[in-house]
Amino acid sequence: MSRIAQQTDKMKADASEKASAATNFEPLRVADRALPRWAASLSFIFTATSAACWLSIAILAIFFQDIVAEQRKLHAALALALLGTAPLLGLVILDFAHGRALSGYQYTRQRNEARARALIGLLIGVTLTAVHPLLGLGVFAGIGLNHALPAAARALRLAEPPWDFTSEEAASVLSGRDDTGLSLARKAPRPFGLMAAPGALSTGVALLVTLAIGSWLMAQQIVATAAMPGLLLIVIWAVLASAKPVWPEAEAEKLPEPAQIERIPLPETEEQASGPAGLRVHRLTVSEAAQGALLRDIEITLPPGSVTGLIGSSAAGKSLLLKALAAPQDLSGLSVAGHASYNEEDLWERSRIEVQPPCVHLPAAPLILPVSAQDNLTCFSGEALGLRARKALEQLVYSADAADRILAAQDASRLSASEQKALAFARAFLLNPGLYLMDRPEDGASERLLAALAERIRTERRAGRSFLVATENRGLLELCDSMIVLEGGRLMDVGPAQEIRSRMAEGWSRFVTENTLDAEDALHLWLRSHFRRRGDEGNRRKACVVGSELLALSASEAKGGTRERIRFDFKHFKGFCQLEMSDTGAAISNAQIENARSRLQESGEVLNRDPLVEILRHSLSFDQRISSDRRTISVQIETYDPRMAPPVGAATRV
Numbered sequence: 001m002s003r004i005a006q007q008t009d010k011m012k013a014d015a016s017e018k019a020s021a022a023t024n025f026e027p028l029r030v031a032d033r034a035l036p037r038w039a040a041s042l043s044f045i046f047t048a049t050s051a052a053c054w055l056s057i058a059i060l061a062i063f064f065q066d067i068v069a070e071q072r073k074l075h076a077a078l079a080l081a082l083l084g085t086a087p088l089l090g091l092v093i094l095d096f097a098h099g100r101a102l103s104g105y106q107y108t109r110q111r112n113e114a115r116a117r118a119l120i121g122l123l124i125g126v127t128l129t130a131v132h133p134l135l136g137l138g139v140f141a142g143i144g145l146n147h148a149l150p151a152a153a154r155a156l157r158l159a160e161p162p163w164d165f166t167s168e169e170a171a172s173v174l175s176g177r178d179d180t181g182l183s184l185a186r187k188a189p190r191p192f193g194l195m196a197a198p199g200a201l202s203t204g205v206a207l208l209v210t211l212a213i214g215s216w217l218m219a220q221q222i223v224a225t226a227a228m229p230g231l232l233l234i235v236i237w238a239v240l241a242s243a244k245p246v247w248p249e250a251e252a253e254k255l256p257e258p259a260q261i262e263r264i265p266l267p268e269t270e271e272q273a274s275g276p277a278g279l280r281v282h283r284l285t286v287s288e289a290a291q292g293a294l295l296r297d298i299e300i301t302l303p304p305g306s307v308t309g310l311i312g313s314s315a316a317g318k319s320l321l322l323k324a325l326a327a328p329q330d331l332s333g334l335s336v337a338g339h340a341s342y343n344e345e346d347l348w349e350r351s352r353i354e355v356q357p358p359c360v361h362l363p364a365a366p367l368i369l370p371v372s373a374q375d376n377l378t379c380f381s382g383e384a385l386g387l388r389a390r391k392a393l394e395q396l397v398y399s400a401d402a403a404d405r406i407l408a409a410q411d412a413s414r415l416s417a418s419e420q421k422a423l424a425f426a427r428a429f430l431l432n433p434g435l436y437l438m439d440r441p442e443d444g445a446s447e448r449l450l451a452a453l454a455e456r457i458r459t460e461r462r463a464g465r466s467f468l469v470a471t472e473n474r475g476l477l478e479l480c481d482s483m484i485v486l487e488g489g490r491l492m493d494v495g496p497a498q499e500i501r502s503r504m505a506e507g508w509s510r511f512v513t514e515n516t517l518d519a520e521d522a523l524h525l526w527l528r529s530h531f532r533r534r535g536d537e538g539n540r541r542k543a544c545v546v547g548s549e550l551l552a553l554s555a556s557e558a559k560g561g562t563r564e565r566i567r568f569d570f571k572h573f574k575g576f577c578q579l580e581m582s583d584t585g586a587a588i589s590n591a592q593i594e595n596a597r598s599r600l601q602e603s604g605e606v607l608n609r610d611p612l613v614e615i616l617r618h619s620l621s622f623d624q625r626i627s628s629d630r631r632t633i634s635v636q637i638e639t640y641d642p643r644m645a646p647p648v649g650a651a652t653r654v
């Protein structure tokens with residue numbers, strides 16, 4: 001079993017170097033330099049004063065022992081305890097003031113503070129030695145051990161990875177289905193991870209030495225019995241203070257909370273009708289407590305052996321959709337509901353040790369672990385996949401030399417962006433899932449690599465594999481059989497790629513929805529996305545009014561309230577925009593149109609409940625086409641150029 005922490009001695013040394021650099025706050029030296037010299041003195045003053053507060057509590061211990069315990073003046077216990085609150089209050093105020101005085105220099109402040117404490121600890125040792133040559137021995141023994149133990153740990157390379165990652169877990173992690181595992185596996189082993197809590201041993205030794213010497217000095221009547229508790233407290237403080245600068249922080253890893261997942265079963269009738277094959281996404285909704293739904297009621301059906309392009313404007317939800325399909329658990333802080341399966345296999349079922357994941361998620365930034373390229377490619381399966389892995393990579397980088405050069409890398413995270421991308425693609429094909437979820441494969445990839453990827457996708461498609469690819473790359477989009485258009489977390493359009501491409505080339509955009517008034521928000525979102533310029537509010541409002549009335553017209557005519565898919569098409573023209581609604585409703589007769597027009601004239605500016613009247617009120621023209629089973633209502637809506645002031649009281653013609 002291969003473990004990341006045991007790859008090579010060199011990797012281990014590198015990692016522990018990196019980790020010790022991180023824990024010694026190396027990267028923030030710039031801020032240190034920028035801090036004025038007086039800051040160190042200020043830190044020292046604050047720390048010394050706060051140390052004095054602590055020490056005064058230790059001195060109080062002497063009074064507790066002497067007055068309360070030995071002289072039996074019990075009422076003094078309360079008075080002494082109340083007295084002790086003053087240094088405690090002082091501690092809080094001093095720490096806060098120190099933070100405020102050097103705000104923005106947290107690293108320097110903490111480092112100065114640690115150094116000042118260590119210095120004061122040393123001074124305590126010297127002072128105790130001055131009282132009696134043996135009294136400071138415990139403090140010096142503790143300080144000595146504090147320095148000796150980390151040095152020994154470094155020499156012995158005692159490092160512990162935050163997570164004992166095994167080869168069996170590699171496929172799940174590297175297929176993009178386990179973010180937590182990935183981030184833990186990427187973390188360098190912590191130095192001294194296998195040793196006891198920082199300073200525990202040295203403090204224990206210091207206490208033992210002080211107890212032995214202190215009791216001997218008490219027997220000799222050199223030290224008063226009452227001084228013992230205070231002495232022990234001072235020794236503990238001094239040794240712990242000297243531990244801080246040499247022992248790294250040993251914070252426990254905080255793992256993110258997994259997302260809440262609610263599974264919604266597929267409707268039984270639909271399941272039977274559509275058959276099991278391919279990708280089936282049903283009512284997928286991803287929501288966040290503050291922002292609401294980020295993805296709403298996504299329905300996708302893709303046959304096996306298909307390549308589907310996922311397009312939409314920035315922040316439309318493309319990456320989120322791919323992530324929600326592959327690893328919803330990783331969407332920490334979000335709730336995910338719905339159903340996602342591929343060839344009847346639940347995509348949300350995940351095992352820590354999955355040999356062949358049902359899908360592979362390839363995010364825009366390739367998932368690369370800081371281990372050898374070979375292990376990254378074969379998911380730590382050693383020689384077993386060696387030849388196949390090399391061939392998969394060679395096919396993507398075109399030459400055996402380039403593949404060998406990549407595979408020779410001992411730390412794949414140092415490869416070039418395009419090499420890392422090639423490695424991630426090759427690994428995905430080696431994992432051989434049914435479904436590939438690719439997010440911006442073009443990012444960081446060379447043109448040659450993308451051409452090789454397209455070639456490989458064609459081959460895999462013939463073998464029945466499916467691809468859902470969020471991309472803007474023309475070459476990859478041309479490869480697509482179908483396209484999904486996402487906007488504001490909602491599915492706007494799905495259809496054959498050729499059809500969507502030519503529609504978009506002509507400037508048309510489409511929104512497909514159900515003819516219920518619940519779809520109104522989504523319709524408005526889609527319509528508003530066409531009017532993004534400053535000053536477009538009037539255009540936006542009018543388009544939304546007409547859109548709502550078209551939806552109401554279709555919904556009011558639906559037979560028996562049955563739901564059906566209707567579509568809207570939109571295009572800008574000079575001075576107006578055209579909005580079309582296509583459904584299975586009956587043709588509107590000329591008599592109905594004339595009747596609506598006369599009612600519009602009668603009602604004037606007063607709103608009418610009849611959708612047809614309102615459509616006519618806000619439209620420049622009204623037209624309808626009837627084909628075999630569909631009617632298409634086409635209206636033109638007057639628009640203004642927002643760079644000029646909107647025409648005052650611009651009348652809409654009917």
Ligand SMILES: Nc1ncnc2c1ncn2[C@@H]1O[C@H](COP(=O)(O)OP(=O)(O)OP(=O)(O)O)[C@@H](O)[C@H]1O
Pocket residue numbers: 288294312313314315316317318319320321331332333334
């Ligand atoms: N894990 C998350 N937690 C909270 N919000 C998220 C999370 N992931 C995405 N979002 C939000 O969801 C929205 C869609 O983000 P997403 O990354 O999917 O956009 P996109 O369509 O891929 O955009 P682009 O093309 O610019 O990459 C954004 O508003 C984003 O802030």
